[in-house]
Amino acid sequence: MVRTRLIKPFDPWRSPLCTCPFKWSLNPYTGCGHGCLYCYASSYVPKFYSPRAKRGVLEVVHRDSLAIPMGSVIELSPSSDPFQPIDDIYGYSRKIIEVLASRGHRILITTKGTSILAKHIDVIERYRDRIAVALTITTLNSSNAKLLEPEAPPPIERISVAKELGRRGIYVTIRIDPIIPGINDDIDELRELIKRLADVGVKQITVSTYKAKYDSLKRLSTVFPDMEKLWRKLYIGEGEKIHGYFYLPQQIRYRYMVKLKSIVEEYELGFTTCREGFQYLHTENYICDGTTPFYRNK
Numbered sequence: 231m232v233r234t235r236l237i238k239p240f241d242p243w244r245s246p247l248c249t250c251p252f253k254w255s256l257n258p259y260t261g262c263g264h265g266c267l268y269c270y271a272s273s274y275v276p277k278f279y280s281p282r283a284k285r286g287v288l289e290v291v292h293r294d295s296l297a298i299p300m301g302s303v304i305e306l307s308p309s310s311d312p313f314q315p316i317d318d319i320y321g322y323s324r325k326i327i328e329v330l331a332s333r334g335h336r337i338l339i340t341t342k343g344t345s346i347l348a349k350h351i352d353v354i355e356r357y358r359d360r361i362a363v364a365l366t367i368t369t370l371n372s373s374n375a376k377l378l379e380p381e382a383p384p385p386i387e388r389i390s391v392a393k394e395l396g397r398r399g400i401y402v403t404i405r406i407d408p409i410i411p412g413i414n415d416d417i418d419e420l421r422e423l424i425k426r427l428a429d430v431g432v433k434q435i436t437v438s439t440y441k442a443k444y445d446s447l448k449r450l451s452t453v454f455p456d457m458e459k460l461w462r463k464l465y466i467g468e469g470e471k472i473h474g475y476f477y478l479p480q481q482i483r484y485r486y487m488v489k490l491k492s493i494v495e496e497y498e499l500g501f502t503t504c505r506e507g508f509q510y511l512h513t514e515n516y517i518c519d520g521t522t523p524f525y526r527n528k
């Protein structure tokens with residue numbers, strides 16, 4: 231058995247609805263400074279919105295990277311953003327990418343951070359055949375984005391990052407995740423977002439609806455008080471509980487997914503979903519977490 235301390239098997243809440251292939255996960259930081267109201271990790275990481283660096287992270291990653299099989303796929307990071315503001319102080323994410331990629335591992339970078347382009351594009355480009363990037367963009371509406379993700383870069387800047395990464399040959403998936411009823415679920419707005427993403431060369435869109443936990447629902451309801459009643463009805467009254475998360479009723483989720491699949495495929499992008507249970511809706515040969523290029527030409 232492989233013994234590691236920071237690089238751990240990815241375990242998405244042990245969700246039966248997860249459709250990712252096996253991969254490893256690595257969080258150089260505990261907590262996250264982007265402050266997203268809907269964040270899932272805040273329910274299981276103490277003092278989540280006060281991010282801190284993990285002690286001895288680089289030494290441990292050096293050791294762990296030798297213990298796992300060559301060519302492993304590692305997500306950086308599932309429970310914190312590797313390019314959140316604290317990374318500007320410690321700079322661990324860049325060093326970790328260099329260590330992992332130079333040892334032949336493949337990295338899925340999941341982020342909203344724009345420093346990936348502004349400060350680290352040289353290293354991303356150097357290892358582009360071993361890197362895929364999943365950028366989250368939940369809305370084109372900058373006012374809503376500021377409320378939902380107060381410390382994250384504006385969506386328009388993230389679209390510019392997607393464009394530039396794609397131009398440099400790096401595979402980019404956009405996660406429209408989460409879709410929250412009444413906030414960012416307007417189909418015309420989502421169509422405009424998808425069109426903009428197709429225009430800048432994005433290859434794949436992964437979509438997921440918001441899964442409620444009491445802490446995130448409370449944060450959302452504080453900022454959007456007019457929505458609380460509807461959310462409680464949809465999630466807690468009529469929804470279903472799956473592995474500790476309140477999901478929207480299945481037929482509502484299905485309607486979102488079918489509609490978005492048709493728009494995404496109209497623009498000739500790959501469509502995938504995350505933890506929804508609708509894998510049969512995925513565009514053929516696309517992997518839901520954005521690791522698609524790692525499994526092509528095998």
Ligand code: SF4
Pocket residue numbers: 262263264265266268269270271308309310311342
């Ligand atoms: S960027 Fe991700 S990890 Fe950070 S607060 Fe937002 S949802 Fe949570």
